[in-house]
Amino acid sequence: MSNLSNKINILGGKLRELHRSFPAGEKTTAIHLFGIKYSDEMLDLTRADLDKVSEAAGLKPIYGLELRKMIKLGKYVMPK
Structure with missing residues (x-):
């Protein structure tokens, strides 16, 4: 598995947990919070990669846009 694929799967797992x-x-x-919280990593x-993160989380790929x-x-705000 490539580093990119691994990164996508790890992020997808984190998104899935938060979403659930x-x-x-x-x-x-939850999707918005995840995007802010992990913005530096993404x-x-x-x-297209973000669409795959969404899919890895079990969500529709369109959430990659979100x-x-x-x-x-994420450059301007921080989670509480």
Whole structure:
């Protein structure tokens, strides 16, 4: 397994855990929090890579777009 594939799978696992821990109605918030929290680790990933992170988490690949937005926001905010 390549380093990139390994990174995608690890991040996907972390996203899956966080997503599952949030109550219904706040699942998208979990995705946003993840994108901010792990923004530094995902800076070098392409949009296609972020789609794969979403898929590795068991989510629709379109959530890669949300991750990209939160990575950009991660420069300006910190989780509580």
